[in-house]
Amino acid sequence: MVEQPSESLRRKIVELKRAVDGFGQVMQYDYSGRNSIELDIYKNACIQKFEYCTELGWKTVKRILDEQGGESPASPKLVYRHYFLNLFSDEDMTDALFQTINDRNLLSHVYKESVFDEVYERLPRHLSTLKQLVSMVQKVLGE
Template identity: 30%
Template sequence: METKKEELVFHLSRLKKALSTLDEVLEHSFSEIVRDATIQRFEYCFELAWKVLKKALKIEGIEVVLPRQAIRSAFEAGYLQNVDIWFEMLEDRNMTSHTYDPDIANRVYESAKRLPEEVRKIIAAIENNEGGNTLNEEKN
């Protein structure tokens, strides 16, 4: 059975791969198709990101269930630098089912463009152990 640390490393790897797909689509010039593809990739990158935070927090002994809890706790633990951006992206993620409305779709697209930098920050924080003892020591 994998340890919590090995599981976190595995999920970080998955997040990095997903992030590369978001980066890839963001290299393209804006079109409705690019916007829609970006929104889809934003959704799964955001989901993976908050779940990686959840796993890192669990290793720290902090139990969370919901994305909002994970964001708040990750900020308090030092994994996130700007909690407001993450709460805005969470709101936008929650609006993705309404992207048939061009105004909402454009708002989510703009939010998606901010996600890669923010995800790289949490990956670095986890890998560099800024949030505590995540990758150095495992708590039971």
């Protein structure tokens, strides 16, 4: 791992944890009894938190790879593949993170209500994956 993480990497890891914690808090909100407009606003908030955490997650891992002194790939999937398969040998986690990227890409490139709803249904699983990612990258800080 990174012998002595830079202050900017430390801040990035803390920022990722805060973002994922915020995503978790939004996902726990009880929206029962809300009208369709409020429900739509809630779902959009959850999706926005997911997209932000997904971006921040892969960019944090990229920063870790950069600080290890090697060149890190530029694309999210290659960053995750390099980090997890070469350092942790954790194929299941890599696959789960790939799914977060796939769903983020679906939301970014195609807007269909059905796709939005499908991704929304997978958000609890993505939240769990992102929480695991936070735990893994916090090890860089010795936590």
